[in-house]
Amino acid sequence: MNVFIGVDGGGSKTEVVTMLEDKSILAQFDGGATNPYTTSPLEAANELNRLLETTFTFINERSIMCKGICLGMSGIQSDEEKSTLINQVRQCMKHRSLSFPITVCTEGEISLMAASGEHTGVLVIAGTGSIVYGFTREGSIHRAGGWGHLLGDEGSGYQIGLQTLQGIMRSYDRIAPPTLLTSLVQEACQLNEITELRTFIYQQPFSKKSIASYAKLCIRAAEEGDPLAISILRSQAASLADTTTALLHSHPDLQQETVAATGSIFLHSSIYRTHYKECLSKIFPHLHMVTGSADRPPAYGAALIARQRFFYPDQGADGLV
Known part of the structure; x- marks a missing residue:
């Protein structure tokens, strides 16, 4: 079973969604702030690590294969900040012997994807x-x-x-x-x-x-x-x-x-x-207008982006088409 992980990191709460290939939600975990500018950088990093550890434990216990993760984090804008975030996630993955691609998006991008299913x-x-x-x-x-x-x-x-x-x-x-x-x-x-x-x-x-x-x-x-x-x-x-x-x-x-x-x-x-x-x-x-749904939170939009960028239905066991 393959899954995709989406993270919505905010100034007051953080949400992580694990989504199946058919776009249904398998698991959802919630936590505190992970914006390094509304809490301390150390507290933000620790909270994100805690949520990732919870998610990765869930995946390992069920022998699930994660194909990619998308992080939509408030307060993360510069290339340096994105690089630091990606390295942090890779360290968490390394502790669990996991390896899969990572992408970082803005809050707006994951919210738009959740509401409309489009990236534009x-x-x-x-x-x-x-x-x-x-x-x-x-x-x-x-x-x-x-x-x-x-x-x-x-x-x-x-x-x-x-x-x-x-x-x-x-x-x-x-x-x-x-x-x-x-x-x-x-x-x-x-x-x-x-x-x-x-x-x-x-x-x-x-x-x-x-x-x-x-x-x-x-x-x-x-x-x-x-x-x-x-x-x-x-x-x-x-x-x-x-x-x-x-x-x-x-x-x-x-x-x-x-x-x-x-x-x-x-x-x-x-x-x-x-x-x-x-x-x-x-x-x-x-003008075509749609309204977001409580059933499709921004973290779900982040998982959709991960699926869009990293889902290869014909991919073999070695990761190559």
Whole structure:
């Protein structure tokens, strides 16, 4: 039995998928951060080693033949960083008497492959942050947005969460009408009165991820018909559509490619997803759009790339066709 390994290494978690030749998932292992810039380089290396050891043990115990591994690692960009990463993986393989080809890709490439099954096209990510990538058939990579929560991240969980909190206080001041968001946030934060939100927010260090967590309350309220929540989601979807439009206008060849919408906001909010597509369709009526699936995480996309690059059905036992 032959398998391919895909790794999605991020700043908060890492996922490893072992995929069979028929593209079904055989095993999946999760771990902590492996981005050397969000944790220490040593901690990132140790966590990746731990996950690889777990995966390689799984393979050896079942006498499985791995035909290739693809690593999509955040924070790994330069040739030197890629070389160091490949050497690290080779050392782990050596300890297990394993030998198979290795390739390193960007986060965007593995996410696009997971969502669309293609290595070219437009990737739109709306999670805690947001960004739009364009991957051309000539091999060039373009981007728009992704400037972080202070300078951008339009359409992101952070911006939705922030507008949720701000909208509640505008409702309290009667600038905006009453909203279901008030009771949802009050309950989530265990506040006696919504005016306590100011103390709750300002007297503790709130990270970008913490603010983004309130986006799920906005999505819930919108599903129950709350006008303010719906307005927030639609306005943020329109903002991200604007960013996507700018990239497509700058690189017209990408207008013929698939646009893959990924990330937790697209996944969990049909209102956001539908309005984003409506905004783009008004400008690009023939654009083909797909939405990522929870069943096809980025690590699965990495395994698909490994399969695409290293799968030779007629390969003999010696590795030669």
